[in-house]
Amino acid sequence: MEGEIVRLQNIVKSYGKVLALDDVTVAIQHQEIVGLVGDNGAGKSTLIKVLSGATRANSGSIYFKGRPVRIANAQDAIRLGIETIYQDSALVAQLSVARNLFLGREPVRRTGLFPTLDKATMRTETGNLIQQVGITKKIHPDTPITALSGGERQSIAIARAMYFEADLIILDEPTNNLGIEESAGVLRFIREAKAKGHSSIFITHNLHHVFQVVDRIVVMRLGKKVGDVRKADTTIEEIEQVITGMVDSIGMGTA
Ligand SMILES: Nc1ncnc2c1ncn2[C@@H]1O[C@H](COP(=O)(O)OP(=O)(O)OP(=O)(O)O)[C@@H](O)[C@H]1O
Numbered sequence: 001m002e003g004e005i006v007r008l009q010n011i012v013k014s015y016g017k018v019l020a021l022d023d024v025t026v027a028i029q030h031q032e033i034v035g036l037v038g039d040n041g042a043g044k045s046t047l048i049k050v051l052s053g054a055t056r057a058n059s060g061s062i063y064f065k066g067r068p069v070r071i072a073n074a075q076d077a078i079r080l081g082i083e084t085i086y087q088d089s090a091l092v093a094q095l096s097v098a099r100n101l102f103l104g105r106e107p108v109r110r111t112g113l114f115p116t117l118d119k120a121t122m123r124t125e126t127g128n129l130i131q132q133v134g135i136t137k138k139i140h141p142d143t144p145i146t147a148l149s150g151g152e153r154q155s156i157a158i159a160r161a162m163y164f165e166a167d168l169i170i171l172d173e174p175t176n177n178l179g180i181e182e183s184a185g186v187l188r189f190i191r192e193a194k195a196k197g198h199s200s201i202f203i204t205h206n207l208h209h210v211f212q213v214v215d216r217i218v219v220m221r222l223g224k225k226v227g228d229v230r231k232a233d234t235t236i237e238e239i240e241q242v243i244t245g246m247v248d249s250i251g252m253g254t255a
């Protein structure tokens with residue numbers, strides 16, 4: 001499959017007097033990894049919140065695979081195939097790894113009078129999945145999320161996005177506060193997701209991480225998109241200059 005997965009067109013979002021998004025247009029292609037960068041308060045999280053249904057834009061349109069769509073809440077986004085992964089909030093701490101993986105989509109057995117949770121299937125599938133996403137440590141499916149490190153939790157959230165075949169995986173600062181090894185794990189998952197045909201939006205302040213995995217970089221500054229450039233056509237130094245405003249903008253032709 002080819003072509004555009006999602007397009008945010010002329011998105012405007014204000015919080016009172018703060019214009020968080022000032023007429024932003026961004027498109028993500030099939031199997032593309034886009035790095036979304038910019039200083040604190042630039043509008044990155046607000047943009048992906050519009051896309052993941054966590055907030056509504058004041059104006060603008062969203063297209064999914066070329067079709068205009070309404071994303072009013074998180075369910076709408078998930079139904080379309082958009083999974084958003086935050087450092088912590090994506091998982092329910094009290095539940096097991098297996099329960100988290102199947103949250104809201106649990107397999108059921110219909111042998112008796114009432115459908116019951118198919119725990120055996122959940123355990124087996126969870127075991128397979130943990131291996132597939134490359135977690136080498138032995139994690140039992142019944143392990144509570146609280147017993148996992150930040151990076152391991154991240155991996156579980158990513159595994160869920162991959163298992164349910166999200167077309168677009170959004171990661172908002174997934175490598176924040178992670179160790180070197182855990183960060184490398186997250187970057188590996190993003191690459192593997194791409195290899196399997198998924199698209200991703202990757203938000204981080206770490207430009208070295210960005211340059212390791214993305215195809216394209218979108219730069220936000222004070223609510224405006226000021227950069228949209230293929231990684232191959234730029235450098236870390238140049239992106240830094242656009243982020244700070246030393247350079248006005250870069251490569252705005254693609255969307
Ligand atoms: N719920 C809110 N209420 C009021 N203002 C908000 C709200 N959320 C964000 N803002 C403001 O909107 C602007 C954009 O914020 P946003 O969170 O999108 O920035 P960001 O690029 O993700 O920054 P960071 O790198 O610090 O996460 C900022 O000025 C911020 O203070």
Ligand SMILES: [Mg+2]
Pocket residue numbers: 044045046
């Ligand atoms: Mg943010």
